[in-house]
Amino acid sequence: MPVSRTRAAWSAGLLATAVGTGLLTAAPASAVAGPSAKDGSFPFVAKLDIGGERSCSATLVEKQWLVTAASCFADDPAKGFKVAAGAPKLKTTAVIGRADLTRDSGVVADVVELVPREDRDLVMAKLDKPVTGVAPASLGFSAPLAGEELWAAGYGRTKSEWVPDNLHYAKFTAGAVKDTSLGLTGKAEDAVLCKGDTGGPAFREVGGRYELVGVNSTSWQGGCFGNEDETRKGAVEARVDDIAGWVQSVSSRTLLSRSNWKYAAHTASGYFTGDSHDGKRRMDLFVVWQDGEATLFQGADHDDPKQPFSAEYKIADKGSYWRDARAVTGGRFTESGSDGITVRWASGKLSTYTHVDEKGVHDEKTLARSDSWKNARLITAGRFTSNALRDDLLVLWEDGSTSMYSDTDVNGVKKESQLTKADNGWKNAVSIAAGEFTGKKTADLLIRWNDGQAQLFPGVDTAGYHGSRITVRPVGSAWKNTRTLTVGSFTAPGKAPDDLLIGWNDGNVSYYPGIDADGTHGEVQLVG
CATH class of the missing domain: 2.40.10.120 (Thrombin, subunit H)
Known part of the structure; x- marks a missing residue:
């Protein structure tokens, strides 16, 4: 030699x-x-x-x-x-x-x-x-x-x-x-x-x-x-x-910290890259940024509570059509075994992408295309009816009224149930998210108000909101500084109660594991 x-x-x-x-x-x-x-x-x-x-x-x-x-x-x-x-x-x-x-x-x-x-x-x-x-x-x-x-x-x-x-x-x-x-x-x-x-x-x-x-x-x-x-x-x-x-646990340590969360515009959670029924992997997170870039963070299957995601995929580059997204939610809109994304666009178009993976969003289904849908300010998908296989869509309109559309995969947005009328306190809502928190037969609705208060409405269905509101955060809380709010299974795959992931205005990211009728149970800081 x-x-x-x-x-x-x-x-x-x-x-x-x-x-x-x-x-x-x-x-x-x-x-x-x-x-x-x-x-x-x-x-x-x-x-x-x-x-x-x-x-x-x-x-x-x-x-x-x-x-x-x-x-x-x-x-x-x-x-x-x-x-x-x-x-x-x-x-x-x-x-x-x-x-x-x-x-x-x-x-x-x-x-x-x-x-x-x-x-x-x-x-x-x-x-x-x-x-x-x-x-x-x-x-x-x-x-x-x-x-x-x-x-x-x-x-x-x-x-x-x-x-x-x-x-x-x-x-x-x-x-x-x-x-x-x-x-x-x-x-x-x-x-x-x-x-x-x-x-x-x-x-x-x-x-x-x-x-x-x-x-x-x-x-x-x-x-x-x-x-x-x-x-x-x-x-x-x-x-x-x-x-x-x-390997995933180690490499995921830098995932979220590389992004500037001050510029996150919309988030959606779901089992986009795999089925939740295996009970091993946590939910994925889809993020739309202000500049039009879109990112998918894949849920982890390891046990580190501070590393809920295992991989990052760029779905769209800066300047893409995602700049025109005005409201985004994730949910199960078909019986395919994986979740999709519903988007309300600036044009008034409402789209559902029934399949999402590391390469992008696929199989677009147009649910509506009208000026009236420009007034859909917030949307969230959840299990609000007896159909356990597909989610329903709940919409908060600009005038403060709320509507539910049952099983959009079959009915589109033709089957509407009005839950609240216009000109009420719901105009003060800045975030809504459906989740499994209280063990009711149907999903609960989490609302964050503009004064920092956050409340749960248990067991929402087509008849409206039932029972007493559960205060998760009081008026004047630090949640006034929330930029994005996302509900999902980020700690216990496929199990209730769901967790809450928050992107803050200062660029930090935290999640609260297992929110229930007693409120939040500790904060896990992921970025900051």
């Missing part, structure tokens, strides 16, 4: 667990004879330069987070992969979305924090800024099966290049799956993981998207440049699939 070292090569061989009569040297992910990714394949793979002394590969799993091998940052990888949490000891620069390193595409960012996983060769690396224009890899939650075909990719050596300028990739076959590790064998004779590939991804392809299941840890490196005499070519990956929830 040559004595000289460059930025793209490890400064020393990384010794790992003894296998048979030999030793595995750390070096995970690029194929010796695999094609280079000049076509822009797998843009989520990153190149790490660690202090100008070491080079590794990594995977973008969230806009501001990479996952890679902890051994990349260890003082002496031959003695183990343990690293301290916090800032890396050596200045570390990541290049993301640049398959050809001789070009200036992609994003360059510094690693500012390490969050190691104690039980395997894996670490989360936080970037100093979010990565835009590159879609993160998805996380696989199911274990690889022995014999399953997987991809591996990285910026390491090939059989003829000491310091390649391109990302390389190849197909591998999964071997033994253990508690924290996974074996890999190249499908082609010369598909091998080499030095510089440590930390790169092993992933499966599912319906045109890629799910990360492993991080390259060690390899025999048979046939790699500088290791031509070695004939063994197997590799070992640190598993990711069994700790995908932990």
Whole structure:
């Protein structure tokens, strides 16, 4: 092995667990004879330069987070992969979305924090800024099966290049799956993981998207440049699939704080990206910003109460048609198993999008298109009738009157029940939201008034509002400073009572778990 070292090569061989009569040297992910990714394949793979002394590969799993091998940052990888949490000891620069390193595409960012996983060769690396224009890899939650075909990719050596300028990739076959590790064998004779590939991804392809299941840890490196005499070519990956929830928990820490909530215009909650009946995942949050940008925050399936969301997706860019949205609500408008969004536009058009996912809103159904709907000031969807499969729509008009439209999927907005008449105190309402708070047969209505008071109307139905109002916040409370108010299952998936998420005028974000007839029960600050 040559004595000289460059930025793209490890400064020393990384010794790992003894296998048979030999030793595995750390070096995970690029194929010796695999094609280079000049076509822009797998843009989520990153190149790490660690202090100008070491080079590794990594995977973008969230806009501001990479996952890679902890051994990349260890003082002496031959003695183990343990690293301290916090800032890396050596200045570390990541290049993301640049398959050809001789070009200036992609994003360059510094690693500012390490969050190691104690039980395997894996670490989360936080970037100093979010990565835009590159879609993160998805996380696989199911274990690889022995014999399953997987991809591996990285910026390491090939059989003829000491310091390649391109990302390389190849197909591998999964071997033994253990508690924290996974074996890999190249499908082609010369598909091998080499030095510089440590930390790169092993992933499966599912319906045109890629799910990360492993991080390259060690390899025999048979046939790699500088290791031509070695004939063994197997590799070992640190598993990711069994700790995908932990990865989400770590990477979701920066989700909400990246947005300036002073400029949030509308919010809507729902199980947009998955069904609520699995009881595992919390609700998603759809946000429309003043400049027309729209964002979807996917609900998390981990247990960290301060991290209710696991991923962020841009639905629309600044200046989009969402600038014309005047009222937005989420709800179940079909029996498809997922929720949709209803929007009242500035033109007087009322639309329902029955399907929402990380790519946008789909399957628009126009419910109304008239000047009269320009007077619909606030809307909310909830279970106000006996139909448990689809929600109804409650509207607060400019004149203070309120109406309910039962089962808009079937009836549109033709079946109207007037609940309150015009010229009453409802003109002072600034927010309304339906939710399951008191255990009644139908949904409750939460109202925030312009004086800071918030009240619950229990068990609303087509006959109107029943029982005594329940005061959640008194007149003059800090809730006068509320910018957005969203009801949903943000702490206990699919279970009542619902929670309340508030975006404040100062840009902070909080939620109140489990609001019920006794009011709120503590505040969890998410941003601020």
